[in-house]
Amino acid sequence: MKRTPLIPLALLLLVAAVFLAVPAMSQQDMTTVPTEGFKQTTRLPAVFAHDAHNEKAALADCSACHHGEKDGKRDNSADTSGIPCSDCHSAQAKPGKTPLMRAFHRQCMGCHMDKQKGPVTCGDCHEPAPKK
Amino acid sequence: MHALFNLAVGPLAWLAFALFILGSAYRLMAMRALALKKDASFVAYISWPHALKSLAHWITPFGALGWRENPGVTVVTFAFHICLFLVPLFLMGHIALFDAFHGWSWPALPDTVADTLSIVVVAACLYFLWRRIAVPEVRFITRTHDWLVLALVGATFLTGVLAYHRIGDNLFMTTLHILCGEAMLVAIPFTRLSHMLFGFFSRGYIASEFGSVRHAKDW
Numbered sequence: 331m332k333r334t335p336l337i338p339l340a341l342l343l344l345v346a347a348v349f350l351a352v353p354a355m356s357q358q359d360m361t362t363v364p365t366e367g368f369k370q371t372t373r374l375p376a377v378f379a380h381d382a383h384n385e386k387a388a389l390a391d392c393s394a395c396h397h398g399e400k401d402g403k404r405d406n407s408a409d410t411s412g413i414p415c416s417d418c419h420s421a422q423a424k425p426g427k428t429p430l431m432r433a434f435h436r437q438c439m440g441c442h443m444d445k446q447k448g449p450v451t452c453g454d455c456h457e458p459a460p461k462k
Numbered sequence: 463m464h465a466l467f468n469l470a471v472g473p474l475a476w477l478a479f480a481l482f483i484l485g486s487a488y489r490l491m492a493m494r495a496l497a498l499k500k501d502a503s504f505v506a507y508i509s510w511p512h513a514l515k516s517l518a519h520w521i522t523p524f525g526a527l528g529w530r531e532n533p534g535v536t537v538v539t540f541a542f543h544i545c546l547f548l549v550p551l552f553l554m555g556h557i558a559l560f561d562a563f564h565g566w567s568w569p570a571l572p573d574t575v576a577d578t579l580s581i582v583v584v585a586a587c588l589y590f591l592w593r594r595i596a597v598p599e600v601r602f603i604t605r606t607h608d609w610l611v612l613a614l615v616g617a618t619f620l621t622g623v624l625a626y627h628r629i630g631d632n633l634f635m636t637t638l639h640i641l642c643g644e645a646m647l648v649a650i651p652f653t654r655l656s657h658m659l660f661g662f663f664s665r666g667y668i669a670s671e672f673g674s675v676r677h678a679k680d681w
């Protein structure tokens with residue numbers, strides 16, 4: 331009985347595909363706001379399905395959230411899509427700068443309170459992400 | 463619901479803190495004026511050494527005879543008051559709001575510790591409730607006022623714990639919690655909860671009389 335090398339090869343390919351696909355897929359649809367900028371976290375990461383959120387909230391302008399920096403000041407005309415907030419907002423406060431948690435809370439909670447739409451309480455953002 | 467939440471964390475929060483601080487100041491000044499008018503001769507005899515010594519005993523668990531009489535009540539009362547102050551001042555939920563709205567931030571208790579201490583407060587309220595119903599000599603002196611005050615404190619902590627555990631609709635529970643907390647703050651100067659303001663003075667007064675006049679300890 332001679333086995334063809336095809337089956338192990340196919341299996342190997344399948345395994346490799348799964349390993350490659352999982353991170354690629356999670357990269358594609360963000361379900362929570364990344365927490366890498368924090369040394370440690372105490373709450374569940376905030377629920378945030380990036381594309382679905384912006385579609386539902388009708389946010390076409392990326393710089394509504396992804397603003398830039400000019401002369402140490404915030405630059406709303408620059409579009410920094412894809413740059414993590416933590417690149418400019420560190421977890422630990424430097425005087426006069428907005429630390430990371432405050433940056434998120436002001437941006438997310440601030441808009442929701444203005445528009446009176448979207449979550450405004452701790453438990454409505456820091457909750458288990460809905461399973462897909 | 464969003465509109466009510468915005469009202470509760472905005473204008474009503476300002477109003478509650480203002481009424482709490484100004485109301486407390488007013489009550490203290492009014493009481494001082496009344497004491498000077500009615501009992502000026504005694505006010506002159508207030509003795510700081512006796513007052514402070516007595517207070518030191520009374521803020522120590524079992525440091526006064528009154529605290530040794532009923533150990534259960536003593537333990538619950540101290541646990542209740544310690545948690546009552548620690549939790550709201552060092553709760554992440556409160557600090558995060560001050561941080562987001564005003565940019566003020568200070569160290570917080572770990573969430574699980576704050577949560578446990580909050581549950582201790584709720585349990586203590588249930589104990590006080592039970593005592594007011596079950597112990598005849600306590601029931602006898604209980605007035606509507608006492609139920610109201612206990613309900614206010616209990617409701618604030620219970621809704622806080624429920625909100626933290628995401629039990630019930632979170633926006634509703636959190637808004638309810640904030641309204642209860644604000645009602646409780648306002649109630650401090652104007653109800654029996656004013657024992658926070660006057661307790662020290664009553665004790666100091668009694669201690670002065672015991673110390674300077676009767677030459678006896680009041681603890």
Ligand code: HEM
Pocket residue numbers: 452453470471475478546549550553554555556559573576577578580581618619621622623624625626627636639640643644646647
């Ligand atoms: C201005 C009024 C207040 C506001 C805006 C407010 C806000 C909040 C919020 C948003 C939470 C949810 C925290 C979370 O999910 O982690 C919370 C929880 C809580 N609050 Fe308040 N609060 C107020 C007044 C008070 C007062 C006066 C007290 C008690 C003296 C109090 C005691 C608590 C407790 C015990 C919890 C639950 C903590 C836990 O179980 O982890 N709050 N509060």
Ligand code: HEM
Pocket residue numbers: 535539543546590591594608611612615646650655657658659661
């Ligand atoms: C430094 C401030 C305070 C001191 C020294 C103090 C002291 C006391 C003492 C000695 C008792 C009597 C215990 C008993 O009768 O069994 C008591 C009861 C009580 N305190 Fe305070 N207290 C303070 C602040 C507060 C605050 C801020 C609140 C609520 C907002 C509060 C709520 C209560 C309640 C609800 C009871 C009565 C429980 C009952 O028997 O129904 N206290 N306190």
